[in-house]
Amino acid sequence: MVAPARLSRRSLLAASGGAALALTAAGCGGGSGGGNGFAQASGDKVPDKYAKRTRVVVWHAYSGNPGTAITELAKRFNESQSDVYVEAQFQGTYDETAQKVTAAVQAKKIPDLVTFSEVNWHNFYLNDLLEPLDGYFGSGLKRSAYNQKLLSEGVLKDKLWWLPLARSTPIFYYNKTLFHKAGLPDRGPATWDEWRDWSKQIKGLKVKGKQVKMEAYQKVDGDWQFQGSVWQWGGAYSNGLNVAIDQDPAVAAGEWQRELIFKDKMAYMADSPSVDFQNQLIATLVTSTGGLQGMTEAAEKGKWEVGTAFVPKKEQQVVPTGGGGFGMLAYSPKDRKQAAWKFIEFCGKAENSAYWTLTTGYLPVIDAAVDEPDLKKRLADDPNFSTAVKQLDIVRKEDEVRLMVPNANILIYTGLQKIWANNTPAKQVFTDVAGQLKKATDKVRKNIEKHI
Amino acid sequence: MSAVDARAGARSADTVGAGDRPPPRRRRPRHLREYLLFLAFIVPNFFFVIVFAYWPVIYNAYLSLTSWNMLAPVKEFVGLTNYTDLLTDGDFLGTLRITVIFVLGIVLGSMVLGLAIAVLLNEKLIGRGFVRTMAFAPHILSGAAIGTIWLFIFDPNYGLLRPIFGVVGLASPNWMTSSKWALPGLIIVYLWKNMGFIATVYLAGLQNVPRDLYEAAAIDGSGPWHTFRKITFPMLSPVTFFLVITTTIGTFQAFDIIALMTGGGPGNSTTILSWFIYQQAFKAFDAGHAAAAAMLMFVVLIIITALQARFLERKVHYR
Numbered sequence: 074m075v076a077p078a079r080l081s082r083r084s085l086l087a088a089s090g091g092a093a094l095a096l097t098a099a100g101c102g103g104g105s106g107g108g109n110g111f112a113q114a115s116g117d118k119v120p121d122k123y124a125k126r127t128r129v130v131v132w133h134a135y136s137g138n139p140g141t142a143i144t145e146l147a148k149r150f151n152e153s154q155s156d157v158y159v160e161a162q163f164q165g166t167y168d169e170t171a172q173k174v175t176a177a178v179q180a181k182k183i184p185d186l187v188t189f190s191e192v193n194w195h196n197f198y199l200n201d202l203l204e205p206l207d208g209y210f211g212s213g214l215k216r217s218a219y220n221q222k223l224l225s226e227g228v229l230k231d232k233l234w235w236l237p238l239a240r241s242t243p244i245f246y247y248n249k250t251l252f253h254k255a256g257l258p259d260r261g262p263a264t265w266d267e268w269r270d271w272s273k274q275i276k277g278l279k280v281k282g283k284q285v286k287m288e289a290y291q292k293v294d295g296d297w298q299f300q301g302s303v304w305q306w307g308g309a310y311s312n313g314l315n316v317a318i319d320q321d322p323a324v325a326a327g328e329w330q331r332e333l334i335f336k337d338k339m340a341y342m343a344d345s346p347s348v349d350f351q352n353q354l355i356a357t358l359v360t361s362t363g364g365l366q367g368m369t370e371a372a373e374k375g376k377w378e379v380g381t382a383f384v385p386k387k388e389q390q391v392v393p394t395g396g397g398g399f400g401m402l403a404y405s406p407k408d409r410k411q412a413a414w415k416f417i418e419f420c421g422k423a424e425n426s427a428y429w430t431l432t433t434g435y436l437p438v439i440d441a442a443v444d445e446p447d448l449k450k451r452l453a454d455d456p457n458f459s460t461a462v463k464q465l466d467i468v469r470k471e472d473e474v475r476l477m478v479p480n481a482n483i484l485i486y487t488g489l490q491k492i493w494a495n496n497t498p499a500k501q502v503f504t505d506v507a508g509q510l511k512k513a514t515d516k517v518r519k520n521i522e523k524h525i
Numbered sequence: 526m527s528a529v530d531a532r533a534g535a536r537s538a539d540t541v542g543a544g545d546r547p548p549p550r551r552r553r554p555r556h557l558r559e560y561l562l563f564l565a566f567i568v569p570n571f572f573f574v575i576v577f578a579y580w581p582v583i584y585n586a587y588l589s590l591t592s593w594n595m596l597a598p599v600k601e602f603v604g605l606t607n608y609t610d611l612l613t614d615g616d617f618l619g620t621l622r623i624t625v626i627f628v629l630g631i632v633l634g635s636m637v638l639g640l641a642i643a644v645l646l647n648e649k650l651i652g653r654g655f656v657r658t659m660a661f662a663p664h665i666l667s668g669a670a671i672g673t674i675w676l677f678i679f680d681p682n683y684g685l686l687r688p689i690f691g692v693v694g695l696a697s698p699n700w701m702t703s704s705k706w707a708l709p710g711l712i713i714v715y716l717w718k719n720m721g722f723i724a725t726v727y728l729a730g731l732q733n734v735p736r737d738l739y740e741a742a743a744i745d746g747s748g749p750w751h752t753f754r755k756i757t758f759p760m761l762s763p764v765t766f767f768l769v770i771t772t773t774i775g776t777f778q779a780f781d782i783i784a785l786m787t788g789g790g791p792g793n794s795t796t797i798l799s800w801f802i803y804q805q806a807f808k809a810f811d812a813g814h815a816a817a818a819a820m821l822m823f824v825v826l827i828i829i830t831a832l833q834a835r836f837l838e839r840k841v842h843y844r
Binding site for chain 2: 178197200293344354490
C-alpha cells in the first residue's frame with residue numbers, strides 16, 4: 074500500500090508542476106488575434122442580447138457627472154440600434170488612461186476608442202498609433218457640425234486625428250456674496266489691475282473665523298491656467314517649438330503671482346483651489362468651466378451665490394482651451410473602427426451633445442446643440458452657464474511645446490510650485506524650466522517636425 | 526544560510542546513502558528518477574523566479590542602454606548616455622539627496638520609536654493588549670487610506686493638527702503645499718506607518734531574551750539603562766539587523782503615500798528615487814532614463830545591503 078501511495082503522490086506533484094508550467098506558458102503566449110497581432114481589450118461579459126453585435130471598447134477618463142453622462146450615452150446608443158455594442162470602460166484620469174493605452178499597445182491588447190486629453194493625444198499621434206478620421210464623415214455626421222475652432226485643434230498635416238468631446242476653457246468665478254460684503258460691484262473685474270485693487274477690499278473679510286484670500290493656485294496641473302496668464306501678459310510658453318517661457322511677459326506673470334502670495338498675502342498654492350473656493354476660503358478663482366456644476370451646488374448648500382465672468386485682461390484678453398476628445402486607434406481592425414465611428418456619430422447628434430453639455434458643463438462641441446430646447450433654456454436662464462460659451466470667441470490653441478513635448482506640462486508646473494511655495498524668483502525658475510524644456514524638445518524635435 | 530547548508534548536506538548524504546544500497550545496474554535509473562523529481566520540484570519555482578525577478582532586472586538593464594518612448598516600435602541603442610545624463614543632472618542629484626534624507630529619517634526614526642514602544646509594551650501595563658493592537662494597526666492599512674487620513678490631519682484649515690498648534694499659539698504649517706514642510710510631513714506619516722510593525726517584531730525579540738541574563742545583571746547591581754545597553758540591545762541584534770535591512774529596502778521603494786500626498790512636490794521637494802523613476806517612465810514616457818535610474822537604485826540597494834551585512838552582522842549575536 075505504501076509504495077503505490079508514495080509513487081502516486083510523487084507523480085501527482087510532478088504532474089501539477091508540469092501543469093503549472095504549461096499554464097504559465099499559455100498565459101505568456103496568449104492574447105493574440107487580428108491580422109496585425111493586436112487583440113481587443115477585454116472587459117465585462119457582453120450581455121446576451123448584444124452578443125451578436127460588433128463589440129467596441131471605449132476607454133474614457135470621466136468620473137462623477139461626466140462619467141454618468143458617457144455611460145448613459147453608451148447605454149442609449151446600444152438601445153438605439155442593432156449592429157454595434159459599445160462598452161465604456163473608466164480608466165482613471167487622462168494621464169492614467171494614456172499610461173494604460175501605452176501598456177495596452179505593448180501588450181497588443183487595445184481599446185478601439187480612447188478619450189485623450191489635449192496634451193496626451195499628440196504622443197500617440199507622433200508614434201503613428203492614431204487613425205485619421207476625415208474619411209469617416211458622411212451623412213450620419215458632417216464635419217461642419219462641429220465647432221470649427223475646437224475641431225481644428227485635432228488637425229495636423231491636414232488630417233483630423235482627435236475629435237472634440239469634453240472641451241473647456243478657464244473662466245473667472247467669484248463669490249457674489251463676499252463681493253457684496255466688501256462693497257464691490259456684482260461683476261467680474263475687467264483687468265487684472267482692477268482685480269488687484271479689489272483684493273484690498275476683500276482683505277480683512279472672514280468666513281467662519283477664517284481670513285478670506287483673493288485666489289489660490291492649483292498645485293498639480295496649474296500650468297494650464299498659468300498659460301492663460303502668460304498670454305494675458307503678452308507672452309507664450311513657446312512660439313512653435315521655440316521655448317519662450319524665460320522671456321519677460323512670462324516672468325512678469327510669474328512675479329505677479331509671487332507678489333500676491335508673499336507680499337500682498339492674498340493668494341496661495343492649494344491642493345484643490347476649487348474646494349477652497351467652495352468653502353469660501355478664496356473670493357475668486359480661475360478654473361475650468363467643467364467645475365461650474367459643483368460650484369453651483371456647493372454655493373447653494375453654503376447659502377452664498379456664485380458668479381462667473383470672462384477671465385480679466387492684462388495686455389490681452391485670451392484663454393486656452395483644454396480637456397478631452399476621442400482618438401481612434403489605428404491598429405483596431407476595420408470593422409471595429411467603423412462600428413466605433415457609429416458611436417461617435419451618435420455622440421455628435423445635436424440632442425446628445427446638448428445632453429452631454431448640460432450634464433457636465435463642458436462646452437457644446439456641436440454647434441446645433443445650443444438650439445436644442447433644454448440647453449437653449451439653460452443658456453437663457455443661467456448667465457453663469459452662458460459665460461463659457463460666449464468666451465469661446467477669445468480662446469486660443471495651446472502652445473506647441475506644452476502640447477507636443479512629453480513631460481513639458483510637468484516641468485512647467487513643477488517650476489510654478491517653486492514660485493508659489495518656495496518664493497523663488499520667477500526669472501530664476503523659468504530660466505531653469507526653459508533649459509529643461511529645450512532639452513526635452515530637442516529629443517523629439519525631429520519626430521515632431523516629421524509629423525507637422 | 527545555515528539552514529540551507531544543512532538541507533544541502535542532507536541531500537548529498539541521502540544521495541550517497543541511496544547509491545550505497547542498490548546494485549550498480551539499478552543505480553543509474555534510480556539516480557535519474559531522483560534527479561527528475563528534484564527538477565519537477567525546483568523548475569516551477571525557478572521558472573517563476575526567473576520570469577518575475579531576474580528577467581525584469583535583465584530587461585531593465587537593457588532598456589537603460591536605449592532611448593525609447595514606450596510606444597515606438599524601435600528602441601534606439603545609446604550606450605551609457607542615459608547614465609551620464611542622470612549623473613550630470615542637477616535635479617537627479619537633488620533627488621538622490623532627498624532620498625538619503627528620507628531613508629535615513631524613516632529608518633532611524635522608526636527603529637528608535639519602534640524599539641521604545643516595544644520596550645514599553647513589554648512591561649506589565651494596564652490595557653497592554655489594546656495598545657499593542659493600536660500600535661500595529663497602521664501597518665495593515667493601505668497606503669491610499671493612510672495618505673487620505675494624513676492629508677486631512679495636515680490640512681492647515683480643517684486638519685486635526687491645527688488645534689494642537691493653536692493651543693501653543695502657532696498657526697499650523699501648510700504641510701503638503703510647502704517645500705519646507707512636505708518632506709518632514711511625509712517622514713512623519715511613514716514613521717507612523719512603520720513604527721507598529723517594528724515594535725511588534727522587537728516585542729517578539731524582547732520576549733525571547735532569557736530571563737536569567739536579567740537576573741544575573743540584577744544581582745550584579747546593573748541599573749536599567751546599563752542593562753538595556755549591555756543585555757537587551759545586544760540580544761536584540763538579530764532582530765535589529767533584519768529590521769534595518771527590510772525597512773531600508775522598503776523605504777527606498779516608498780511610492781503610494783507620496784503619490785497620494787505630494788506627487789513629488791512642491792517643486793521637487795519630495796521627489797525620491799522611486800517617484801523619479803515613475804515620473805520618467807509613465808509621465809515623460811522616457812523608458813531609457815527611468816531604467817537607468819532604476820539600475821542605479823538597484824546597485825545602491827545592493828551596496829547598502831552588503832555594507833549592512835558586513836558591518837552590522839559582526840555585531841549580531843545569534844545566541
